[in-house]
Amino acid sequence: MEPFPPPTEEDEEDWLRPQPGGGAAPPAPSGHSKSVSARSTACRVIVHVDLDCFYAQVEMIRNPELRDKPLGVQQKYIVVTCNYEARKLGIKKMMSVKDAKEKCPQLILVNGEDLTPYREMSYKVTELLGEFCPLVERLGFDENFVDITEIVEKRLNQLQQSGCSRVCVSGHVYNHQAINLLDTTHVRLVIGSQIAEEFREAIYARLGLTGCAGVASNKLLSKLVSGTFKPNQQTILLPESCQDLIRSLDHIQKVPGIGYKTTKRLETLGVRNVCDLQAFPSAVLEKELGVSIAQRIQKLSYGEDDSPVTPSGLPQSFSDEDSFKKCSSEVEVKEKIEELLPNLLDRIYKDGRQPHTVRLTIRQFSSTDKWFNRESRQCPIPPHLIQKFGKESSSVLSPMVDILMKLFRKMIDVDQPFHLTLLSVCFSNLKDLPSSKKGSIGFYLKQEVEGVSQGEGSASWNQNCNRTGT
DNA sequence: TGGGGTTAT
DNA sequence: ATAACCC
Numbered sequence: 056m057e058p059f060p061p062p063t064e065e066d067e068e069d070w071l072r073p074q075p076g077g078g079a080a081p082p083a084p085s086g087h088s089k090s091v092s093a094r095s096t097a098c099r100v101i102v103h104v105d106l107d108c109f110y111a112q113v114e115m116i117r118n119p120e121l122r123d124k125p126l127g128v129q130q131k132y133i134v135v136t137c138n139y140e141a142r143k144l145g146i147k148k149m150m151s152v153k154d155a156k157e158k159c160p161q162l163i164l165v166n167g168e169d170l171t172p173y174r175e176m177s178y179k180v181t182e183l184l185g186e187f188c189p190l191v192e193r194l195g196f197d198e199n200f201v202d203i204t205e206i207v208e209k210r211l212n213q214l215q216q217s218g219c220s221r222v223c224v225s226g227h228v229y230n231h232q233a234i235n236l237l238d239t240t241h242v243r244l245v246i247g248s249q250i251a252e253e254f255r256e257a258i259y260a261r262l263g264l265t266g267c268a269g270v271a272s273n274k275l276l277s278k279l280v281s282g283t284f285k286p287n288q289q290t291i292l293l294p295e296s297c298q299d300l301i302r303s304l305d306h307i308q309k310v311p312g313i314g315y316k317t318t319k320r321l322e323t324l325g326v327r328n329v330c331d332l333q334a335f336p337s338a339v340l341e342k343e344l345g346v347s348i349a350q351r352i353q354k355l356s357y358g359e360d361d362s363p364v365t366p367s368g369l370p371q372s373f374s375d376e377d378s379f380k381k382c383s384s385e386v387e388v389k390e391k392i393e394e395l396l397p398n399l400l401d402r403i404y405k406d407g408r409q410p411h412t413v414r415l416t417i418r419q420f421s422s423t424d425k426w427f428n429r430e431s432r433q434c435p436i437p438p439h440l441i442q443k444f445g446k447e448s449s450s451v452l453s454p455m456v457d458i459l460m461k462l463f464r465k466m467i468d469v470d471q472p473f474h475l476t477l478l479s480v481c482f483s484n485l486k487d488l489p490s491s492k493k494g495s496i497g498f499y500l501k502q503e504v505e506g507v508s509q510g511e512g513s514a515s516w517n518q519n520c521n522r523t524g525t
Numbered sequence: 526t527g528g529g530g531t532t533a534t
Numbered sequence: 535a536t537a538a539c540c541c
Contacts, residue, residue, distance in 0.1 A: 170528060433535075
């Protein structure tokens, strides 16, 4: 057993006084409740948890012999991620297999096109965090935001009332900024660092995964600061260093929320870095991008982000896709769809809810603009078919193929030549089973099978139950 | 660039 | 249905 890898210590020590101003504590002579006004003024405390090279870690758990070797995870001809052994040898994320093998002939590659193991581990992480706190939001498979404001408030009160006068930061402080324990915002973030450490310890002890964490007063800043010390470390951001952090981003596209398209439009305006965006006239920005986007990204450029941590709960859609060099006949399309469907139907069956919408997405070959020309058609699933989702997937398969082929013909004239490079099937608009269904014998049999085969914890069970009401 | 996801319009 | 964003 390896111990939990030691974080770097930058502990600060000082006295934690019950109240500033030397006074014992709660004045507030008016009829007003003190705790209400104190709470409304308290800053939020957000943790961003970011697993290290997630797919590679999952593969190393599945096959421990890969542990100490340079390992890459391959999808088609791309190394989508790799472990740190491989990074030492110059392998980067999203490198072509060709370049990677040239750089490092000993690189071991595993195929990661089937996301099932990663998806399962990903939800175990989210569920584990859900045991600490209900406000957990997923971002992709390997990141989670947790709003720990309330946990921090509780611990702060405990600390003050039990006469404890010291708190130590766990992990790094961004910019090496000194902590002022007379500042309750500092103290809250320090307590947040201890909770973040507990998150990472639990994820390592229970799931064997390492990762980074960032603690700050909003989602944007927690995410940015989590990446400052990189594998398996954590960092807090104190408000006084916020501008340093946001301005350290050399390009605006590094700001989460400012993507490829917006970056291009900003470049047209001469906006290249965060400082440019901060200083840019709001009125001009609003005319160029629309009020909503302009105001949001300009706030982001100051490190301001009032978006809440929205619990992700159960997935809103299930999709499966495959890309390929060429698919140019109706028969091939049907074969590809028949390959994608069984896996998808199985996932939906295990979820237990019924999808009411199905969508087919294609990508047509084009030499220019190689990766953005996707088109899709969707339709409601006929009620008689919806009913069958609770049963054997075989009874749904061929009618679904027929529906998907009709959607395909809405996009593509099959009498004309075509050249597809991607097919994707997505089920969405998921609804809980009608409650009358839940009394049936079949329902309970199914629940037991799932509980055993997926080894689900109580958190997911509770999540499922809590949502059946709405 | 893969094979996924989300929300806004 | 698409377009933008995220990983």
